[in-house]
Amino acid sequence: MKNEFIESIDRAVNNSNLTGALGKFSEAYRVNRAKAYEGVDFDELREKIASIKSAAALELDALAELFRENAEARGAKVFRTDEPVEVKEYILRIARENGVKTIVKSKSMATEEIHLNPFLEKAGIVVKETDLGEWIIQLAGQTPSHMVMPAIHMTREEVSDIFSKEVNERLSSDIPKLVKVAREQLRPFFLNADMGISGANIAVAETGTLVLMTNEGNARLVTTLPRIHVAVVGIEKLVRHFKDIVPIIKALPRSATAQLLTSYVSIITGKTPVTNGNEKELHIILMDNHRSDMAADPVFRQAMQCIRCASCLNVCPVFRLVGGHVFGKVYTGGIGTILTAWFDELGKSSDIQGLCIQCGACKDVCPAKIGIPELIMEIRRRLVTKQGLPLVQKALYSVVNNRRLFHSMLRAASIAGGAFASGGFIRHLPFFLSELTDGRSLPAIAKEPFRDRFTRIRQPVCREKAVFYAGCLIDFAYPEMGEAVVKILNSAGIEVIFPEGQTCCGAPAKYAGAYEVAAANAVDNIKALLLPDVSYVVSACPTCTVALQRDFLKTLEAAGKNKWITKAEELAAKSFDFSSLAKKLAESGRLSFSATDTEACVTYHDSCHLKRSLCIHEEPRTLLNLAGYTIQEMSECDTCCGMGGAYSMKLPEISLPMLKRKLANIDNTKAGTAAMDCPGCVLQIRGGFDRERKNITVKHSVELLAERLKE
Amino acid sequence: MYDQFKVKAEAVSADVLRFQTKGEALDFIFRFMREEGLSTYAGESAVWADGNFIEDIDKNVLEAEGIFFGVTAQRAAGARFGICCMDWAIADTGTLAHDSTSFEKRLVSTLPEIHIAILSAKAILPDLQSFIERVSPEKFPFISLITGPSRTADIERVLTIGVHGPRRLVTVFVDELEVNTDEK
Numbered sequence: 001m002k003n004e005f006i007e008s009i010d011r012a013v014n015n016s017n018l019t020g021a022l023g024k025f026s027e028a029y030r031v032n033r034a035k036a037y038e039g040v041d042f043d044e045l046r047e048k049i050a051s052i053k054s055a056a057a058l059e060l061d062a063l064a065e066l067f068r069e070n071a072e073a074r075g076a077k078v079f080r081t082d083e084p085v086e087v088k089e090y091i092l093r094i095a096r097e098n099g100v101k102t103i104v105k106s107k108s109m110a111t112e113e114i115h116l117n118p119f120l121e122k123a124g125i126v127v128k129e130t131d132l133g134e135w136i137i138q139l140a141g142q143t144p145s146h147m148v149m150p151a152i153h154m155t156r157e158e159v160s161d162i163f164s165k166e167v168n169e170r171l172s173s174d175i176p177k178l179v180k181v182a183r184e185q186l187r188p189f190f191l192n193a194d195m196g197i198s199g200a201n202i203a204v205a206e207t208g209t210l211v212l213m214t215n216e217g218n219a220r221l222v223t224t225l226p227r228i229h230v231a232v233v234g235i236e237k238l239v240r241h242f243k244d245i246v247p248i249i250k251a252l253p254r255s256a257t258a259q260l261l262t263s264y265v266s267i268i269t270g271k272t273p274v275t276n277g278n279e280k281e282l283h284i285i286l287m288d289n290h291r292s293d294m295a296a297d298p299v300f301r302q303a304m305q306c307i308r309c310a311s312c313l314n315v316c317p318v319f320r321l322v323g324g325h326v327f328g329k330v331y332t333g334g335i336g337t338i339l340t341a342w343f344d345e346l347g348k349s350s351d352i353q354g355l356c357i358q359c360g361a362c363k364d365v366c367p368a369k370i371g372i373p374e375l376i377m378e379i380r381r382r383l384v385t386k387q388g389l390p391l392v393q394k395a396l397y398s399v400v401n402n403r404r405l406f407h408s409m410l411r412a413a414s415i416a417g418g419a420f421a422s423g424g425f426i427r428h429l430p431f432f433l434s435e436l437t438d439g440r441s442l443p444a445i446a447k448e449p450f451r452d453r454f455t456r457i458r459q460p461v462c463r464e465k466a467v468f469y470a471g472c473l474i475d476f477a478y479p480e481m482g483e484a485v486v487k488i489l490n491s492a493g494i495e496v497i498f499p500e501g502q503t504c505c506g507a508p509a510k511y512a513g514a515y516e517v518a519a520a521n522a523v524d525n526i527k528a529l530l531l532p533d534v535s536y537v538v539s540a541c542p543t544c545t546v547a548l549q550r551d552f553l554k555t556l557e558a559a560g561k562n563k564w565i566t567k568a569e570e571l572a573a574k575s576f577d578f579s580s581l582a583k584k585l586a587e588s589g590r591l592s593f594s595a596t597d598t599e600a601c602v603t604y605h606d607s608c609h610l611k612r613s614l615c616i617h618e619e620p621r622t623l624l625n626l627a628g629y630t631i632q633e634m635s636e637c638d639t640c641c642g643m644g645g646a647y648s649m650k651l652p653e654i655s656l657p658m659l660k661r662k663l664a665n666i667d668n669t670k671a672g673t674a675a676m677d678c679p680g681c682v683l684q685i686r687g688g689f690d691r692e693r694k695n696i697t698v699k700h701s702v703e704l705l706a707e708r709l710k711e
Numbered sequence: 712m713y714d715q716f717k718v719k720a721e722a723v724s725a726d727v728l729r730f731q732t733k734g735e736a737l738d739f740i741f742r743f744m745r746e747e748g749l750s751t752y753a754g755e756s757a758v759w760a761d762g763n764f765i766e767d768i769d770k771n772v773l774e775a776e777g778i779f780f781g782v783t784a785q786r787a788a789g790a791r792f793g794i795c796c797m798d799w800a801i802a803d804t805g806t807l808a809h810d811s812t813s814f815e816k817r818l819v820s821t822l823p824e825i826h827i828a829i830l831s832a833k834a835i836l837p838d839l840q841s842f843i844e845r846v847s848p849e850k851f852p853f854i855s856l857i858t859g860p861s862r863t864a865d866i867e868r869v870l871t872i873g874v875h876g877p878r879r880l881v882t883v884f885v886d887e888l889e890v891n892t893d894e895k
């Protein structure tokens with residue numbers, strides 16, 4: 001990552017106005033969004049949207065032509081082009097032909113994307129943004145930091161300064177007064193403009209209809225008052241049927257601003273009369289700008305489903321720390337990263353893609369059902385394929401796979417502490433040695449890894465067998481978690497096998513985009529773990545479980561190692577996350593706890609991969625309850641703790657504030673103990689409390705459960 | 712459905728009233744405008760887009776009071792009140808809808824500070840789905856849905872009513888009014 005990029009992150013994180021505004025907003029958003037969706041079956045709704053828009057993405061050409069036919073039959077002129085520059089020239093030509101001096105615009109991301117305003121202004125035309133947020137940033141000479149709320153990064157004082165300059169008068173920072181200034185200032189432009197430029201939220205092919213949704217009423221005026229209306233529409237807005245607009249209109253305001261509906265929805269089909277008694281001139285520009293390429297890519301096609309609601313930004317723990325000017329350019333946040341890679345170029349996304357911690361919060365709320373984190377991973381993979389991995393990283397991945405060497409190196413590093421750690425070498429090791437700056441203590445690397453301690457565990461004779469897959473953290477830093485797993489499974493009548501050949505799950509490599517390395521990890525693990533007469537392969541690390549159940553398959557496919565696919569599927573079918581297996585065992589009466597001390601109170605942190613990739617959140621709570629722990633829920637229990645594997649090493653500037661927030665939420669419960677099911681989260685959170693010298697116990701659920709097994 | 716509409720519309724800061732007869736509704740509208748300072752002065756007048764709703768009253772008398780029927784952009788921009796009929800209401804979101812192909816309807820419902828919307832109490836549909844099934848864009852080139860007054864939260868996420876559109880939306884249901892538009 002470039003230095004200037006890191007600096008921009010630093011500036012953003014230390015801008016208390018920005019982080020305060022975004023933080024407050026993201027908290028309120030969660031609650032309000034849930035309220036707006038009350039009584040609506042969200043999954044059914046987004047299924048509908050995904051199917052409408054994915055079907056449209058497959059027949060873009062046909063839909064664009066159908067749209068043209070129908071819109072032109074009703075008097076509109078439709079211009080379709082791949083090139084941003086042609087969009088700009090077309091608009092300028094119409095403006096020139098009609099003697100246009102002033103243009104009013106309502107919000108349009110497509111025109112932001114092609115930087116239309118400066119182009120028209122250079123040609124001597126006055127262009128006024130009329131959406132309040134867009135007008136503010138136009139006056140400030142900035143770019144939008146959020147797709148729905150372009151000026152969310154600004155305070156009322158800043159807005160009042162900007163407006164004061166515009167009207168040449170010292171204004172107060174009273175918000176209703178500022179809004180009134182905007183109304184008064186922009187009114188004459190609406191009334192006198194010769195051309196109105198808008199975007200569109202939906203374009204219906206079978207009728208040639210445009211749907212525009214706004215709250216301020218400006219789009220209504222932009223499309224009603226001037227004698228020429230130009231709508232710039234990205235072709236991803238096309239749907240086939242008029243009835244297709246229903247689910248989109250239903251979801252967009254609920255997801256975007258937690259409203260049931262925007263104040264205004266205009267459904268415009270063809271030319272309409274204008275005030276001077278003539279017919280309005282309506283031009284609709286269908287803009288491609290690499291959207292067809294994106295639709296032709298089998299992986300990225302789903303990004304065409306996006307309805308630009310920006311809810312993926314609103315829930316993103318990284319976005320709320322750094323805001324849109326760091327996390328993206330025109331299109332911001334997770335989806336912005338993807339759109340930038342396509343509409344701009346792949347290389348332009350190389351810094352911002354690294355901001356995604358892969359927590360999956362965005363995917364959960366996306367009304368278009370887009371797998372945003374997976375698509376960002378794919379960008380990462382393609383970047384690595386194109387540019388290659390830095391040499392140091394490549395060398396390290398081979399070290400990672402030599403388990404004993406890896407362990408002794410880690411151990412050495414952990415003893416040497418800061419001095420050793422400051423060298424560039426250690427900073428590139430996955431996971432443990434990541435956060436060597438302030439805020440979190442390093443985990444002590446165990447003197448003896450789990451793989452060696454395991455050989456001394458005496459197990460009872462059992463009728464069933466399970467393979468335990470430890471993963472790096474449990475093997476090298478937290479062997480006691482592995483011992484707890486063995487103890488619990490033994491008590492359920494299951495003998496645990498620890499195959500020596502198991503190695504890193506490949507997640508660090510995969511998350512760095514090094515799919516070749518990850519695929520090699522997958523093969524080694526399949527060889528080691530797929531044993532006869534074994535009922536389960538168990539992991540107590542959600543990232544490892546995701547690897548066992550899904551990522552091995554994906555990386556093998558991506559690396560073209562097809563002959564391993566069947567084996568990978570066989571392994572996936574047997575693989576269990578500890579808590580779901582333990583819950584099953586408890587339900588069938590094979591596992592019981594002695595819940596003596598019913599006073600014990602814990603709070604529970606949902607790990608990203610467990611909750612959102614594996615959809616597991618009830619199981620660990622049920623188990624803890626069975627073992628007599630009362631759960632005191634914390635605020636934002638499923639928000640990322642900032643660990644994200646190697647992320648915390650690359651971007652401590654972001655990881656640390658996320659951790660701080662998590663620690664505060666845990667502390668506020670007064671529970672005294674925090675339970676979680678991911679050794680990575682334990683590392684992050686325990687280290688955080690340790691640094692703060694707070695006496696709060698942080699444990700993996702397996703440790704809490706093992707303490708209370710019925711003898 | 713009226714009750715549901717009322718709850719939802721009031722939740723987005725709209726006023727909702729209901730009258731049995733046209734006469735009662737008109738009485739209310741005139742009284743309301745007078746109370747809110749109706750006059751012939753700029754910024755205090757009214758523009759009315761559906762003249763036929765008040766066919767029995769002498770329009771010259773009303774114009775003398777500041778209520779104009781010839782709607783132009785300038786006049787609507789200078790008016791405090793804009794009045795028009797709506798064709799439908801949608802109960803589950805508190806939304807009003809109309810065929811606003813004639814630009815007068817768009818002007819009076821957007822430019823003045825207060826929008827008074829009149830419609831038949833029989834015109835309430837349960838939800839967006841049933842509304843979209845009922846209208847065809849070929850027949851109505853400009854369909855508008857209006858949910859509460861104009862609003863923004865673009866400065867510090869603080870909700871502020873009345874940006875480019877009206878700051879108040881007064882909805883007047885009339886029981887005896889027939890459903891206005893023959894659909895599709």
Ligand code: SF4
Nearest residue numbers: 316334356357359360
């Ligand atoms: S996965 Fe998490 S960090 Fe990445 S874009 Fe989505 S919400 Fe943001």
Ligand code: SF4
Nearest residue numbers: 306307309310312366
């Ligand atoms: S990706 Fe999904 S959540 Fe993000 S803007 Fe698009 S539709 Fe909304």
